[in-house]
Amino acid sequence: MRLLCWLAGSGAFIAVTSLSMQAQAQDYDMDCKVILCLAGGFPATCSDAKSYMLNRLKKGKSPFGACTYEDGGTSEAVKADARFLLGKEGHLCEPGKKLFYEQDDDNHLNEVFCYSNLRSYHQGGELVTIYEGKEPATFVNFTTQITVEPGSAEAFTSPRYYVNTGDGTVIER
Secondary structure (H helix, E strand, O other): OHHHHHHHHHHHHHHHHHHHHHHHHHHHHHHHHHHHHHHOOOOHHHHHHHHHHHHHHHOOOOOOOOOEOOOOOEOOOEEEEEEEOOHHHHEEOOOOOEEEEEEOOOOOEEEEEEEOEEEEEEEOOEEEEEEEOOEOOEEOOEEEEEEEOOOOOOOEEOOOEEEEOOOOEEEEO
């Protein structure tokens, strides 16, 4: 009976350990997938990798962890330029548009928008400015660009991506 209990306990321990190792392996596999998907602009087959990356960013972590091979080795062939954005640099306009960004003396955002052209004229002794083609700026709070195989002939550098970690928007520039 004691042997049977010991075997049952050992089996449970092995099952839990195996599940834990499997979860860790999936995380590592997901880190590798994020690297590949990020380099490719998150095609439709990468929604799980995109969600994984966004969850890491929401927790204040880098977009991905270590990409580990089956043999336990780690890929060092990736360079990620990644950082959170603050203030003015956290707002994007469509190409060809300019950003209007205004803060008060206490650094509170007063107004932000994109525009295509501005005209100024004097009226009654005051300068009047008209912003043409106004549209809302897109809020982003994180940017990243990844280089796979940096320094080699096979090096590939992705476009720069801007991310809104709140709604999951990823913009390629």
